[in-house]
Amino acid sequence: TNNLISMRDLTKEEIMLFMETAAKIEKGELNPNMERKLAALMFYEPSTRTHFSFATAMKKLGGQTITMRGTQNSSVQKGESFADTLQTLAQYADIIVLRTGIEGSARYAAEVVDIPVVNAGDGANQHPTQALLDLYSIIKTQGTLENLNIGVAGDLRFGRTVHSLVYSLSEFNPKFKFISPSFLQMPSYIKDDLVSQNIEFEELQEIDQKIEELDVLYVTRVQRERF
Structure with a gap:
């Protein structure tokens, strides 16, 4: 899978691959290129470190971000469903980074869009x-x-x-x-x-x-x- 929803979904070998890749990036031995890639940061809950970490990482790697923080200025206020919002943003972006207060929301999101979903926190459940x-x-x-x-x-x-x-x-x-x-x-x-x-x-x-x-x-x- 291209989604990152729960640590339970990763094998030991996959976890170690993340560690090895991070070390190579930190040492300058690997330089991922996110040019022309766009991440949609959908944050239904407040966030400082997680939101800015994703935004900073994407931009330092050459990519761009679009952001939804809360629902006050979105069509959710007009009755748009969670699934419709996800599917709309999936038309613009290459990946969705999602934080909500509802457990299981990230896994649901991965089922309704055809681009990768990263769980940035779903209620009291997971923060992989x-x-x-x-x-x-x-x-x-x-x-x-x-x-x-x-x-x-x-x-x-x-x-x-x-x-x-x-x-x-x-x-x-x-x-x-x-x-x-x-x-x-x-x-x-x-x-x-x-x-x-x-x-x-x-x-x-x-x-x-x-x-x-x-x-x-x-x-x-x-x-x-x-x-």
């Missing part, structure tokens, strides 16, 4: 491009993604970056420590997946518990907008 960036940071600091002790602290219930990171690291034989208050614990469906893969994890409520055992501590904010 952030996970890829986090993996690249980990491999640069630790030298590997294999066999690491990973602490994940904060809002594990609604934190989509955390969900994507856990799914992606699950390919590399990790040991997890999930650190959060009880009402913000990692969702059961993710823990069930880890159990089915025989991946070790432990749930804690204090960040200083066993912190000395960690190779990486990943901290996320409370997602107040999801309450």
Whole structure:
């Protein structure tokens, strides 16, 4: 597939290809050419870093962007459906980068348009491009993604970056420590997946518990907008 919807869709080999490609670009050994390519940035939710990261990357590689931020100045205000908006922008662009507050919206988008869709965050579900960036940071600091002790602290219930990171690291034989208050614990469906893969994890409520055992501590904010 040419879509990037969930880290669950990527194999270990595909994840490592992303890491190797990023390293080559950073070293100047690879220079992708996006000339005459246009990305539609459809952001139904507020964003600073993700929106400007995509816009900057596209333009530095020679491409262009068109942007929809919120719905105030769009035909959504006149009753246009989500599918119609997607299909309209797909006529202009070569790729859609989509952020919404609705879980599953990115996968739905990929089904109704015939150009690639990148999930830039769908509610409390997934944020795969952030996970890829986090993996690249980990491999640069630790030298590997294999066999690491990973602490994940904060809002594990609604934190989509955390969900994507856990799914992606699950390919590399990790040991997890999930650190959060009880009402913000990692969702059961993710823990069930880890159990089915025989991946070790432990749930804690204090960040200083066993912190000395960690190779990486990943901290996320409370997602107040999801309450």
